[in-house]
Amino acid sequence: MRYSPEIFVDREKELSSLRKWVNEGTNVLVVGLRGYGKTSLFMKFLEEVGCDFPGVYINCLTIYTGRDLLNSLLEELETLSSRGCIDFDRMFFDALLSRTRDSRDCLNALYKLLEKHGIRFIIFDEISTLLRRLGAQKPFRGAGGAKAVAEHFKALLDRYRGISTIFADTSTNFHYELFGKYPGPLFRQYQAMLELEPLSFGDSIELIREILRKRNVGLSDNIVLYIADISGGVPAYIEMLLAIAEEGMDIREYEAEVERSLILGLLNRYFEALLDKFSWTEQEVLYAIAKGMTRFSELQRSIAGSAQALNSLVRKGVVINVKKGPRESYYLIKDKLFTAWLAIREKPGMRKISFKKARMLTIGFESLVREIFFTLKESVRIRDELGREITIEPPKKVYRYEGALGEIDMVAEYRDYVVVGEIYFGLKCGREKINQLLRNIGIAERLGYKVRQAILISYFDYPEETIGYARKISEETPILLLTEKQLRELSKYSLIRLP
Ligand SMILES: Nc1ncnc2c1ncn2[C@@H]1O[C@H](COP(=O)(O)OP(=O)(O)OP(=O)(O)O)[C@@H](O)[C@H]1O
Ligand SMILES: [Mg+2]
Known part of the structure; x- marks a missing residue:
């Protein structure tokens, strides 16, 4: 389940850090908001390290059971074997598989197989999903759920010290959810953390140009710069913003197209799905901040339960808290295009802001x-x-x-x-x-x-x-x-x- 990215810009520092950590057998936590390029980074990394460090990639979104996990590993081992990176022992695999009864057995078998085949690292992309799903099954269900899965991972990480385990997620919030207190016990198992940030403006422009070249589409410099600017360097936004650009458009037409997309097009659908991931109070708080209510005291006065929602939004890395004095605190939403979308949306009881204004104020x-x-x-x-x-x-x-x-x-x-x-x-x-x-x-x-x-x-x-x-x-x-x-x-x- 890997692919090699056709277009990939920068991330030099991240790639070399990963290489260093894998070489040292360090466990790593990689976090980055939606669409920042975690998965792409791993794909590039797997391609780059080749057989130097045989490694496997698990997309946890496709894993529902312990068996899925082993089947996914099987595919990876076969790939590595076909490339001559490892000698895959199918009999060993089958023997282990036949002895697994529950998801804990599968996790144990997974690490045993990694060790047996000289695998140097394993990437769990979207780890919180895996913890939650396995936590709902035997023997973890009723024994602590996701938290019990995390505890078991901790034991495995302790036992297999030579293998780097790379956990990736959109935020560190799952630690808090699992352990109630941050940092939780699993947190101490990582010796390194990588926070993926958006691309620089320069790299964004490079990415835009490369995508255009591949599609054989020409856009004016004005529009290229505009896209780099409003995407905030988030690769997923760059792709969506390019999808609605057409050859021959001038900047005014393109701006109108972005507004349309935010109100009823592709971008609107994307942000609706993103917003849906938050609790109702979190959603209300996000709207209020985007529409200009950034002071804690004001938020607290007008939205019931806002203090708690703000804490959880901060833990999710979506909102930043700015302290300006003992009793003066402000909140900012990190993702600017998302903020603009919230700002221009109609929300009963809150002010409506025009796209032009939101563009100026937030993006x-x-x-x-x-x-x-x-x-x-x-x-x-x-x-x-x-x-x-x-x-x-x-x-x-x-x-x-x-x-x-x-x-x-x-x-x-x-x-x-x-x-x-x-x-x-x-x-x-x-x-x-x-x-x-x-x-x-x-x-x-x-x-x-x-x-x-x-x-x-x-x-x-x-x-x-x-x-x-x-x-x-x-x-x-x-x-x-x-x-x-x-x-x-x-x-x-x-x-x-x-x-
Ligand atoms: N460094 C990069 N160079 C070129 N394109 C990139 C880069 N990083 C990400 N992209 C593109 O941006 C889009 C989003 O990236 P990706 O899926 O890797 O992000 P993610 O952080 O894994 O997101 P999610 O949280 O949704 O899984 C992808 O379509 C990918 O092709
Ligand atoms: Mg991803």
């Missing part, structure tokens, strides 16, 4: 930058593109201003001053962005703020001309120029990672 590079600033945990010293050292402190509040006076991409509020920002995701950040930043300062001052710093933020490097203009302007009004480089530095000290 893409611009909102990512605001969140990196907002979730800074400490002050960070960085050197901007003009070589000046500055300290960025954690702000109290960060938002986009839109009002009678105009728009400001980022206002970061401090006790008695603000920092204003202009954020740009295009390839060539021209001097007009600096002029816009100067206008932003003017707007903020007319709003009564004391502006301490003005920052231009572009994902890509600045053209020489813009740098020169910024130098000249800075003689009078100092402005800072940041790019991906400084953001990456900042994001090391923030709760939001720049992918």
Whole structure:
């Protein structure tokens, strides 16, 4: 049950970590939200290691019984044997299989077979499903269920130390569910954890281009950049966003198509299924956050049971908690396209937000930058593109201003001053962005703020001309120029990672 990915970008670091861990016999937990590319990473890894480290892959979604597990292993062993990686002992297999009576026997037989055939690692993709299913069967049913299966795994991991067991799931939440307390006993069995993040913007663009090349479809640079931006680097979103793009579309038409898909198309169906996985209270909390109610006190006041739902959403890695003071706490949804979908959906009693607004407030590079600033945990010293050292402190509040006076991409509020920002995701950040930043300062001052710093933020490097203009302007009004480089530095000290 493996395939070799036709298109695969990056994940160099993850692949080399896996190789190192497998070589050391380390047990690993791999987590990543839906569609981030866990399964693809394993497929690539299996292909790459070849016979260097014979390993097996189990897709737990297809396993219902202990027997299924052994049959799945059989397929894997046959594959490895046909490739000359191992000498498969069919008689040994059959003898073991015939002696299994329940799922615990099957798990024991599985590891015995791995050892017998010199298998170096085993990947359990979607492990929580396996724990739950086997837990509902003899002899685990009635003896603790999924928790008893996990305990048994613990014993097996202890006994077969030379084999790396790689458990993968969408979040670490199953530990909490199994053991009530995180980290549970099984957790101590892993010596390593890999959290799969979205692809960087650069790799997203590469992936988009490769898919287009394979399909022999051409799209304008504008649309390619737009897709990289709103996908947030999630490979599954990139694929869906490409599925609704057609050759010859201009950016306006494509944007309209994305909106349509979010409201009643492919993306809508995907997110409906995703939302359905959460409890009702969790769903309500997700809606409220997406529609702008991000403060804990407010959420608690308006949704019964929200505190508990928030805790579980945080454990599932879906929501991030930002503490701004002893009694001030905010929540953010990690997945931005999902947030936008929730925001524009009609929900009785909650405000409806237009796609245009949701796009501006929640998705893409611009909102990512605001969140990196907002979730800074400490002050960070960085050197901007003009070589000046500055300290960025954690702000109290960060938002986009839109009002009678105009728009400001980022206002970061401090006790008695603000920092204003202009954020740009295009390839060539021209001097007009600096002029816009100067206008932003003017707007903020007319709003009564004391502006301490003005920052231009572009994902890509600045053209020489813009740098020169910024130098000249800075003689009078100092402005800072940041790019991906400084953001990456900042994001090391923030709760939001720049992918
Ligand atoms: N590194 C990558 N390069 C190219 N395509 C990728 C990459 N990672 C993932 N994809 C594509 O994105 C889609 C989702 O990836 P995948 O199924 O591996 O994610 P997952 O984390 O296993 O998701 P799920 O939680 O739904 O199982 C797949 O169709 C895959 O082809
Ligand atoms: Mg998967």
